[in-house]
Amino acid sequence: xxxxxxxxxxxxxxxxxxxxxxxxxxxxxxxxxxxxxxxxxxxxxxxxxxxxxxxxxxxxxxxxxxxxxxxxxxxxxxxxxxxxxxxxxxxxxxxxxxxxxxxxxxxxxxxxxxxxxxxxxxxxxxxxxxxxxxxxxxxxxxxxxxxxxxxxxxxxxxxxxxxxxxxxxxxxxxxxxxx
Numbered sequence: 678x679x680x681x682x683x684x685x686x687x688x689x690x691x692x693x694x695x696x697x698x699x700x701x702x703x704x705x706x707x708x709x710x711x712x713x714x715x716x717x718x719x720x721x722x723x724x725x726x727x728x729x730x731x732x733x734x735x736x737x738x739x740x741x742x743x744x745x746x747x748x749x750x751x752x753x754x755x756x757x758x759x760x761x762x763x764x765x766x767x768x769x770x771x772x773x774x775x776x777x778x779x780x781x782x783x784x785x786x787x788x789x790x791x792x793x794x795x796x797x798x799x800x801x802x803x804x805x806x807x808x809x810x811x812x813x814x815x816x817x818x819x820x821x822x823x824x825x826x827x828x829x830x831x832x833x834x835x836x837x838x839x840x841x842x843x844x845x846x847x848x849x850x851x852x853x854x855x856x
Contacts, residue, residue, distance in 0.1 A: 721752035
């Protein structure tokens with residue numbers, strides 16, 4: 678199962694679960710895929726030799742950014758360093774997207790698929806902002822979906838229309854890499 682990618686936990690770390698506390702990942706971080714077992718082992722070796730260079734961000738008692746670094750620290754038996762993110766939920770999501778888009782070499786279609794994974798988060802953030810207002814949904818029935826689509830597209834550097842096209846691919850059975 679060496680090349681597999683999974684969300685939240687991976688088989689390689691199941692042996693460590695009894696000796697180390699596994700911290701759950703924040704749903705925002707699950708927008709991006711985990712490293713393969715081979716890549717994780719290489720990162721663990723680098724951290725063992727050179728130490729952890731970038732702290733792991735936490736938010737709402739979960740790992741916001743740094744799931745792979747955390748897993749690699751456990752494998753390398755290196756004490757992880759944490760930083761608490763103190764911004765809003767919207768800012769937390771922006772941090773995940775910004776940090777991961779910078780460190781990954783994603784093409785246009787891959788960014789669009791990440792955008793599809795972002796849609797539920799942007800829709801939830803829109804509902805949280807809307808609060809008790811019920812008139813908006815009646816007046817603008819398609820407003821939330823279009824705005825969320827455009828926000829997801831803007832976050833990953835693609836158009837809202839490309840997000841729609843990628844969503845249709847997902848609807849037809851092709852899952853984003855992080856699923």
